[in-house]
Amino acid sequence: GQNIDQPTEMTATEGAIVQINCTYQTSGFNGLFWYQQHAAEAPTFLSYNVLDGLEEKGRFSSFLSRSKGYSYLLLKELQMKDSASYLCAVTSGNYQLIWGAGTKLIIKP
Amino acid sequence: IAGITQAPTSQILAAGRRMTLRCTQDMRHNAMYWYRQDLGLGLRLIHYSNTAGTTGKGEVPDGYSVSRANTDDFPLTLASAVPSQTSVYFCASSSDRDTGELFFGEGSRLTVL
Numbered sequence: 565g566q567n568i569d570q571p572t573e574m575t576a577t578e579g580a581i582v583q584i585n586c587t588y589q590t591s592g593f594n595g596l597f598w599y600q601q602h603a604a605e606a607p608t609f610l611s612y613n614v615l616d617g618l619e620e621k622g623r624f625s626s627f628l629s630r631s632k633g634y635s636y637l638l639l640k641e642l643q644m645k646d647s648a649s650y651l652c653a654v655t656s657g658n659y660q661l662i663w664g665a666g667t668k669l670i671i672k673p
Numbered sequence: 674i675a676g677i678t679q680a681p682t683s684q685i686l687a688a689g690r691r692m693t694l695r696c697t698q699d700m701r702h703n704a705m706y707w708y709r710q711d712l713g714l715g716l717r718l719i720h721y722s723n724t725a726g727t728t729g730k731g732e733v734p735d736g737y738s739v740s741r742a743n744t745d746d747f748p749l750t751l752a753s754a755v756p757s758q759t760s761v762y763f764c765a766s767s768s769d770r771d772t773g774e775l776f777f778g779e780g781s782r783l784t785v786l
Contacts, residue, residue, distance in 0.1 A: 572713075605779070
C-alpha cells in the first residue's frame with residue numbers, strides 16, 4: 565500500500581531549530597509538499613520538492629532524498645507562531661496526492 | 674481577494690438529513706477537491722474535479738456526491754447524513770491537478786447527531 569509516516573508530536577524551544585521527518589512509500593513519485601496548519605485553520609503551502617536536495621525559504625528549509633523515500637522540514641529560529649501541525653504530502657505516480665497525518669509542533673518559551 | 678469560500682463554517686445536523694456544503698473559488702482554477710480531516714488521520718480525498726463538467730471519486734466517496742456545473746462552484750452533498758460523517762471538511766483548488774499547489778478554504782465543521 566501507499567503510506568506516509570511522520571511523528572505525531574514534537575516539542576521545541578523558542579529560538580531553537582527543529583527537524584520534522586517524513587518517510588514515504590508510494591507507487592511512483594512526482595513531488596513532495598509540506599503544508600502548515602494552525603489549529604482550527606486551513607492548511608497553507610510551505611514548500612514543494614521534486615529533485616533531491618535542500619530548498620531554503622527564509623527560516624524554513626525542506627530536504628528530499630528520493631532514493632531513501634525521505635524528506636524533512638527544518639525550522640530555524642523558532643517563534644511561538646510556529647506552533648502548528650506540519651503536513652507532509654506526496655504526489656504518487658498517477659498524480660494521486662497522499663497525505664501524512666501531520667506532526668503537531670509545540671513551541672515552548 | 675477571497676480565494677476559496679466555504680459555507681457554512683459550522684453546522685449541527687440530525688442523522689438522516691440532507692446537507693450541502695458550498696464551495697466557491699475566484700482564482701479560475703481548473704481542479705477542485707473535497708477533503709475530510711479527522712483527528713489522527715491525514716486529509717482524505719472524498720471527490721475531485723479536474724475541470725468544469727467532470728468529477729471523480731477519491732479515497733472515501735461513499736455517502737457523498739458532488740457536481741461541477743461551472744469553474745467556480747463545487748458543492749458537496751450528503752444525501753442522508755450519518756454520525757460517522759462528523760468531521761471537518763475542506764474544499765481546495767489548484768491550477769493543475771497534476772502538480773499544482775493546493776489552496777484551501779477555511780473548512781466546514783459538521784457534527785451529525
